Amino acid sequence: MVQQLEVFQSIWAMERRGPDGHEWSLDEQVTMIAQAGFDGIDISAQHPDESRAARHLMRDAGLSCTCYAFPDSVSGFQRDVDLALELEAQHLNLIIQIFPVSVSEGVDVIGRLLEIGRQSGLPLTVETHRNCITTDLLYTLQLMEGLPDMAISADISHYVVEREFTWPVPERDEAWMQQILARAVAFQGRVASREQIQIQLDFPQHQGWVSKHLQWWEDGMRHWRAREPADTKLNFLTQLGPPPYAITGRDGYELSDRWQESITIMNWVREIWQRLEKNSKPEQR
Secondary structure (H helix, E strand, C coil): CCCEEEEEEECHHHCCCCCCCCCCCHHHHHHHHHHHCCCEEEEECCCHHHHHHHHHHHHHHCCEEEEEECCCCCCCHHHHHHHHHHCCCCCEEECCCCCCCCHHHHHHHHHHHHHHHHHHCCCEEEECCCCCCCCCHHHHHHHHHHCCCCCEEECCHHHHHHCCCCCCCCHHHHHHHHHHHHHEEEEEECCCCCCCCCCCCCCHHHHHHHHHHHHHHHHHHHHHHHHCCCCCEEEEEECCCCCCCCCECCCCCECCCHHHHHHHHHHHHHHHHHHHHHHHCCCCC
């Protein structure tokens, strides 16, 4: 077997939240994702009934599943794990809502959550995300050092904003980001600037940040390919959030077509993967 890339779409990213109040039905969302060529959907452990309904539709559409949770205690975490197992999730992604002050406390908290996952046989990833245990980039680097078995799901957009990276990105900040990318086992896709978590992909003034995120995703995939065995799959999740993540104009409508941008990111990522795959093959003589 060879390494494979799977590109998923976030169910949260399918929310519209427009002034007209129109939302796609769950059936419409799953159908759109399948027809666009995504491999699966990331669904929520926070909404069991909706996620069960989505999983039924996903099975019929031939789509795989990952799941995300916001654990706010160690004692209550088993419920999230049990639901993710019921949903046949490939992994459960954690946005941990526990806020220890010291690194040693953070290592203890995450270590206990990871042990629950190990005992349940469910792969866990810890997402780099604002307003959670991994809010701060430097704190997260220290957590990684204390937890060598912690699998990182890298949503690097959060650190662009959290650290307010200047442009061009300084060597120091680039080196920190590369440590995250080298450790990541999964990736999430949106483009941020130092002030905004999610910017439009085709605006001329955003092209520097678009190119930088494409470089980071390629670097991360290259690290992953060099590290992981041949029979593994890399999960990349496109996750362009609805307003207020998405920027809106005076009329309350978004400034770009977020669904089409999700497809654009999917295509970009697959092009990066194909290029890496081609470059890794020995020359034929």
